[in-house]
Amino acid sequence: MEGCLLQKREKTIAGDERQTLDAVVVGAGAGGLYALLRLKREGRTVRLFEAGSEVGGTWYWNNYPGARVDVPSLEYSYSFDRALQQEWVWPERYSAQPQLQAYFSHVADRYGLRDQITFETKVVSAEFDESRSLWKVRTDGGEVVWARFFIVATGPLSEPIFPKIEGMSTFKGTSVHTGRWKTDGADVAHKRVGVIGTGSSGAQIAPELAKTARKLHLLQRTPAYSVPSQNKVLDAQEIAHLKSNYDAIREHARANRSALGIDVNDVGAFEVSEDERQRIFEERWQYGGLGFTAAFGDLYLDVDANKTAADFVRQKIREIVEDADVADRLMPDTLIGAKRLCVDNGYFQMFNRDNVELVDLRENPLLAIDETGIVTAQGHIDLDVIVYATGFDAFTGSILKIDIRGRGGKELKAVWDSGPRTYLGLCVAGFPNMFIVNGPGSPAGLANMVTLAETEVDWIVDCIQSIDRQGKSEIEAIQEKQDCWGRTLNEMAEQTIYPLANSWYVGANVPGKPRNFMSHLDYPEYVRSCRASAESGYADFRVE
Structure with a gap:
């Protein structure tokens, strides 16, 4: 495969072994699983680290009585494989957690993804080595993995918060x-x-x-x-009707905000x-x-x-x-x-x-x-x-639990001290070759999470392929473009009622968290922005 690094062992200066991959993915939810699948299909060497003992992301952890998806499960599913769409049967209009978990488990088995997943393992740090254009990723078990690309798919609603109550x-x-x-x-x-x-x-x-x-x-x-x-x-009869009209259902959904x-x-x-x-x-x-x-x-x-x-x-x-x-x-x-x-x-x-x-x-x-x-x-x-039932530190909580450091050792936590800033919801200036799935600055939280994950992962993998074809090693968001993207999000929000409430959309549910509206409000418009970037050859990024 053109531009593909072979998985290998090489000696470090200290004499220990290190493993170099094309990519490390964090999180085995909808976004992480699809990222692993796409990269694997492209012949990439990749490992996925998951804190839980099974796939499913939010549908692994949130298995409380009554847990159920709040959008039709027919739509809350992957669209990349028509055979998968036809073979899987959703029993209810809004399926419960056991069915959702079973679906993602089926996907992992059907496409042979488990061999690349390390369960019950947390990524605790990721640091970009400028001299080698590689990410050094460390787990809570002490394992160190080196990778060209670092993909964070930890989910926007996955870090629980507790109220501060005496006693x-x-x-x-x-x-x-x-x-x-x-x-x-x-x-x-x-x-x-x-x-x-x-x-x-x-x-x-x-x-x-x-x-x-x-x-x-x-x-x-x-x-x-x-x-x-x-x-x-x-x-x-209903299931047969829905499956026979799946393409039209998907097309209609993708035209909506x-x-x-x-x-x-x-x-x-x-x-x-x-x-x-x-x-x-x-x-x-x-x-x-x-x-x-x-x-x-x-x-x-x-x-x-x-x-x-x-x-x-x-x-x-x-x-x-x-x-x-x-x-x-x-x-x-x-x-x-x-x-x-x-x-x-x-x-x-x-x-x-x-x-x-x-x-x-x-x-x-x-x-x-x-x-x-x-x-x-x-x-x-x-x-x-x-x-x-006190909610989550939305968008940033699960990302910032990882000690992520980019150019010059700059901490992502410090960069986001006044609120998260991204370009296209996918990349952060100063953090080359790092991508975020369903993160701040994307329509996450307001759009179908599975559909959005597919959109973003396809963009990320196509971007990686393009970089390799050009013989380049790094892609990084440009600060000016990132600032402009942030202003766009705020301008969109100010035209709506969203800023008028103290919600997790603006971080108001977490004491001390900077107030920022963190989502893009229009999925089709967002897709057009991502597509324009790709069609320009990523001219809106710094590519080296």
Whole structure:
């Protein structure tokens, strides 16, 4: 293979052995697996390091009760192989964690990827050696691997965060974060359970735990908007119809800003009558899923238009929740969609159960945790299990856990001290031959993650091939281009409602994290930018 380095052993100055590869990939989720597959198909020597004991990324770690994808699983899948599309059968419209994990495991087996994966191993550092144009990658087991290219596919939502509460370590019951259920999960049957958090994880896990828990206390920091998934089992006829139309489904999805097959209504919310507006909202509600906020084209652009959708959901909460006081406390007071919209399976209905109690932390603050439970301003809550559904250090958390150093030993953590900066969401100035998949500056978090991963990995592998054809050794983002890309992201965000909320989109869920909007808002436009770069021969990069 042209330009391909052969895997080899060579003696270092110190006399130890080192292994030189074409690439090291970090993370065995959707992006990492596809990167490994593409590189392997190109004849590249590559190793993938994964902290878990299996593939699947977020669907390995997040195996809590109720964990389920919030976009149609038919779309949350690879498109690179039509045979794979046809042979795999998704049992439900929104498949649960076991099916998602099984899918990625099947991909690893089908394409013979496991031999290149080292499980239960964390990459702790990566340093660029300018004299050799190689990355020196070190693992927590002490292994050192040298590679031309360093590909970070750790995922934008994979580093759990815990709230800072006095006495957390003193609790003698079971404490577990939803994002680490795989290793720390708990049996809650007939136990007293406290769930802290009402984001997507909280809205999914709480209704499931309530089915078997003796008592479930849902501790609400901020009321959340949630829409029903209207999930269902797919029958054989539906599956056959979907598979026969897969190409059209993919094409339709890639034309949308979210890279999802959502029907976007370009009409404004006030361009129709009140009755028609309510009819459209109801139709979207009954269909289920994230398409609710695509009911009108200006819901993310105009505050007044957005309020019409928010009011509709608030009315739904009043209709579903039988206790009017509880319903009032569940009412979100922010704009809908400015924070990640939850997609649930019986979240609001859960509050009609006798064994569920809502604890509104706005009126009854959480003061501390002690050996036997949670202390609030109004008293003590006795608990056997505390579940932290408190989210993730989005986009940067998992990347910055690795000590990454580029030219001149510059730390990525220092470079991103005031917020992450990338070019095309793929590269960082000062860090040659390093690529990021589903990272900050891309549509990650707002677009179909599997589709986006395929797009970015294809670009990365094609870029590597191009560099080799040119006889070059390095590619690096140009600082001016990177700065311009950052301004573009901010300008796009400022035209929307996103900056008006304290969300993980802007890093507001992590104390002390710089406030920056970290996503690109338009998948098709993003693809055009990436394609233009490639078609120019990467003229917008420094290639040496």
